[in-house]
Structures are given as C-alpha cells and as structure tokens.
Amino acid sequence: MERIYNFSAGPAILPEEVLEQARDEMLNWQGCGMSVMEMSHRGKEFMGIAAQAEADLRELMAIPANYKVLFLQGGASSQFAMVPMNLLRGKTGADYANTGQWSKKAIKEAKRYCTVNIAASSEDANFSYAPSQDKWRLDPQAAYVHYTPNETIGGVEFNWVPATGDVPLVADMSSNILSRPVDVKRYGLIYAGAQKNIGPAGLTLAMVCEDLVGETLPGTPTMFDYKTHVDNESMYNTPPTYGIYIAGLVFKWLKRKGGLAKMEELNIAKANVLYSYLDSTEFYGCPTATSDRSRMNVPFTLKDAALDEEFLKQAKPRGLAQLKGHRSVGGMRASIYNAMPIEGVRALVEFMKEFEKSHG
C-alpha cells in the first residue's frame, strides 16, 4: 500500500523526508556502526545529536538564552502535575483558562496541589471559542496563569497571547508548537508532548524561564523537579533517545522548509482550503467560532450523522485515514499538522465534494 494521508490527532503524521532519513540511518548512524537506539546516552555520538537538536530548536523558536530547554518524558499529562509542583513557589493559587478537554485535565490535576481560579471559560458554549481578553478575571496573587493555546479535541486556537501582567504565563502547546512563530519571552513556561507536531510519542519538550526553576512543593519527586533536568541537561536518567533524534531531524526539516514563519503561511493556506469549503456548503458543518478556528485540528460534522460511518468507509480506500472525531464530540476531525502537505488537504476536500454530490 502507498503511504496514506494520515489525519490523526496524535501520534500523527511525520514528514516523509524525516522517515526516509531515519530509515537510511537505522542500522548504522553516520558510519558509527550502530543505530541511534543502541547508543549510550552519555556517549559523544548521542550527546552530539541532543545538543544539535536543542540548538536547532533554539534557532527555530528564537528561544532566549535565559530559557532552559528540557527533553522530558511522561507526556504533557505529567506536566499537568509538574507545573504546580514547580511554579507555585510558596503561593497557594493559580489561574487557569478552561477552554476544552485538555484544559479540564490540567485543571483537575492542579486542584490536587493548589486553589484553581477559573480565569476564563468557554464551557457555556460547549468549548467552541476562545474567551476574549476582556472576559478574563485574573487574580494578581496567582502563582501563574495556565492556558491551552490550541485545544486539540475542540479545534479551538488562540490567535493572540493572553496578557497576564507580572504573573508568569504557562502554555500547553502540545498541538500547535512549531506551527507558527512564538514570542517565547511572553511565557514563563511552554510545554508540549511530541507526538503531534514534533516527533514520536514518548518525548515531552519544555522551555522554562530559569527564574522559575528551583523551588518545588515539599515531596516533589526528583524526576518531577525541573531543576533536576536543568542541572543535568536532560540527562539525569536515560532520556528518550530515539525520540530526541527524530525530533532533531524534524527541526532540521523545518529549517530547510524556511522556518516557522514559512510554516505559518503554509498552515494558514492549508486550513483555508478546508474551512472555506466547509463554509460554502450546508452538507457539512463546523462547530467552532470563525475567529478561533484551529489551523491544526479541524472538527467538522455531516449534517446527517447517520452518514458518518459511510463517509469514513469511503474515505479509507482513497488513502484518507483517521478522520473520525474524538469520542467525546463525535463527527469528524482532520488534523493537519506541519507534516501534512497541502495536497492531502486538497484530496480530502475533493473527496468531501464528491461525497456531498452522491449523498446530498
């Protein structure tokens, strides 16, 4: 079978060039006689791979020197606990924006450690929009403000960065990191699971301002303390070596493609192909507020949900895969991360038009 267009929300599509390079280097990385998977994480080969990955990421995102880049494990879900454990720093409360399923999980976990103030919420409209700044009720005493710039399940994305005064802003960028330029210094901490827009599952990235590191809640496990990873350059224990290697190849690919400004252009173009079609027809619907539609995850519905199964069944042999919406919302969802070529989005829209013609 040919490679398909994989619209999965995560683990997700990776650039074909990256997979080809990984294949070519699988048995013998650059003449060293072994696979990256078989290398000591403390050997010079792997240390070089990790250092290069960090350098390329720093360049791509223009990460300031006073921010530490950490290669962690445990997924974004572990960050839901690590954030309060590390960032409360003597305070007892934090602000959270409640904009979807992932915010909700972050909030639930934070409540184990502190008082959570819901600073903004879109629950009143089934998480279909991003609450505007004038609706936020921030607590100036909060230790930090947490939000989810792209809600992977609801398909809602913030196209602006919340202003939080002197209170550090924390972002779960799992599903839109590297999709556009980001002004890192506006954040105290950015984190992301790798399996959406970075690389394979098992690696979690964090970028943290060094001022925020070093004061944890009593009882914080060693592995949950950012300082452990800062002091040991993410090598306190065995890091997810192969994941870091693939992420490094993705960073190189992004640089070759022209960097994040270019990615943003492409991502806007791709999203427009799909949204403009969705807006042009009554046969399909899109539940998200026009101004807050995600460029990465596009939920859509068939007006007649009884056709859902048939839609998926006919999409599959055309190489259009993993379009089923999240179980909590139903309908369809097309995730169109950096690695999804515009041809894939066009092929999807072509199919949607034909399906409309034969079933509308």
Ligand SMILES: *Cc1c(COP(=O)(O)O)cnc(C)c1O
């Ligand atoms: C996928 C996702 C998570 C969960 O990531 P894990 O790595 O599975 O823990 C958290 N937040 C967002 C925004 C996500 O898209």
